[in-house]
Amino acid sequence: MKFSVKISNFGRIGCISDLPKPWSTKIFKTPAFFTYTRGGTVPHLTHNTLERIEDHQNLFLLQTLPSTIDFKEAVEGQCKGLHNFVGLPEYPFHLSLQDPGTLTPTGYNVTKGMSVFSEGGRKILTPDQFMNTVKAFKPVSYQALSDSDTPLKCSKKRLIKSVDNSIRFLDECLEEHRKCKDLEDTAVFATLQGGYNPFLRKKSAEETAERTVDGYVFDGFHVNGPDVENVDAPKMIEILLNVFPILPEDKLRILHGAFDPQTMLEAVKCGIDVFDSSYAEKLTESGEASIYPLEAVSSFFSKDIIDSVPKRSKFTEKLSLKDGLYKEDFEPILETCNCYTCTHYKRAYIHHLLVTNELLAEILLMVHNMHHMSLFFKQIQNSISN
Numbered sequence: 001m002k003f004s005v006k007i008s009n010f011g012r013i014g015c016i017s018d019l020p021k022p023w024s025t026k027i028f029k030t031p032a033f034f035t036y037t038r039g040g041t042v043p044h045l046t047h048n049t050l051e052r053i054e055d056h057q058n059l060f061l062l063q064t065l066p067s068t069i070d071f072k073e074a075v076e077g078q079c080k081g082l083h084n085f086v087g088l089p090e091y092p093f094h095l096s097l098q099d100p101g102t103l104t105p106t107g108y109n110v111t112k113g114m115s116v117f118s119e120g121g122r123k124i125l126t127p128d129q130f131m132n133t134v135k136a137f138k139p140v141s142y143q144a145l146s147d148s149d150t151p152l153k154c155s156k157k158r159l160i161k162s163v164d165n166s167i168r169f170l171d172e173c174l175e176e177h178r179k180c181k182d183l184e185d186t187a188v189f190a191t192l193q194g195g196y197n198p199f200l201r202k203k204s205a206e207e208t209a210e211r212t213v214d215g216y217v218f219d220g221f222h223v224n225g226p227d228v229e230n231v232d233a234p235k236m237i238e239i240l241l242n243v244f245p246i247l248p249e250d251k252l253r254i255l256h257g258a259f260d261p262q263t264m265l266e267a268v269k270c271g272i273d274v275f276d277s278s279y280a281e282k283l284t285e286s287g288e289a290s291i292y293p294l295e296a297v298s299s300f301f302s303k304d305i306i307d308s309v310p311k312r313s314k315f316t317e318k319l320s321l322k323d324g325l326y327k328e329d330f331e332p333i334l335e336t337c338n339c340y341t342c343t344h345y346k347r348a349y350i351h352h353l354l355v356t357n358e359l360l361a362e363i364l365l366m367v368h369n370m371h372h373m374s375l376f377f378k379q380i381q382n383s384i385s386n
Helices: 065-078 128-136 154-180 198-209 225-230 235-245 259-268 279-283 296-300 313-315 340-344 345-355 359-384
Strands: 002-008 011-017 029-030 032-036 062-063 093-096 114-118 121-125 141-143 185-191 217-218 252-255 275-276 288-290 318-320
Touching: 011 235, 011 259, 011 359, 029 032, 032 114, 062 065, 062 296, 062 318, 065 114, 065 128, 121 128, 128 154, 128 185, 154 185, 154 198, 185 198, 259 313, 259 345, 259 359, 279 288, 279 359, 296 359, 340 359, 345 359
Parallel strands: 032 062, 032 275, 062 093, 093 141, 141 185, 185 217, 217 252, 252 275
Antiparallel strands: 002 011, 011 029, 114 121, 288 318
16 A cells, blocks of 8 residues: 655645555545445445445445454455455455444453454454454455553553553564565554553654554544544644654554544644544434535635634534424435435435334435535545645
8 A cells, every 4th residue: 555645734635546456546535534334334335325425436445343353254264355255345445443433342451462342242352363354354454453442531551551552562463464475465554542641642653653554543532432522622633733743744644433524624634634434324323414514624724723613513514304393394405415315305205214214214314424424525635735
């Protein structure tokens, strides 16, 4: 994997290229998002309905270890990788350690490895076991084993252990990575830990920057799922700004979590390159549709990062279509949206599907929310470029 980047006062724009076959001709522009999956597939969408998504041919999937670890033996037996096993061979994927859309249980810390919580229960993965999973899954890139069990208000002792364990796990993963010929074209990402402690974040960045990796994942600000709402966004941005000068500028930077659009904009402006689409899935699960104004993105980038305007409420606008208010509303979700859902269905019909618990409701909402998020990131790319 190759990442080329241009840096300005408004953020970074870049390109991910030189992926291994059969995706070697694909180019992915950043800032961008990995398409969030659960159990190997995009929530609520089949292979066919994925084609309703904006720019569906250029999706880069996020496969999560907790929702796929139970497939390991079957994937290993098939010998064709996780992308073939789940029936999505045309899409490259990145393997993350945790599921950003699901709350991760805390307090299960072990020094020899990391706890993974799947449908089959808790599993402890050592670096060797984790690397065997990577070899079986054949991702384009993966997040090296790390200790991210740092819930809000955890002790400093726990944060120190998280940083030390993550460095140790990274070294063991890199050693195994270098030995394996099958991983020559696979990118490996290190994880930066330290919670909200500026000193430990700096220590984690300094030690990690000495290792040869393809990029960085900023973890430990939350424990995934609904806990993302407890993130102290201004403090997180401050820590990111303090850490970035320590790291090489030409390495990809990833931040996972169902962050709202305003937080993603602020993170882009300070230097994050890639997020994930778990926010779209979160809205869909709640029966909500995103309607935040895409045209406001350019005005955001015309201001200094300290003056984050338009106001936060502008970028959190959404419709709760379970509300009886939409029972007789025969307008599309968003008049200006040209997604499959908005061009074929009305708010009243989607409301009816939701209150009668029809599966089609989540399909239509997911198509719209993913489409809107895709356009959101295209607006970000254009705004920084311009």
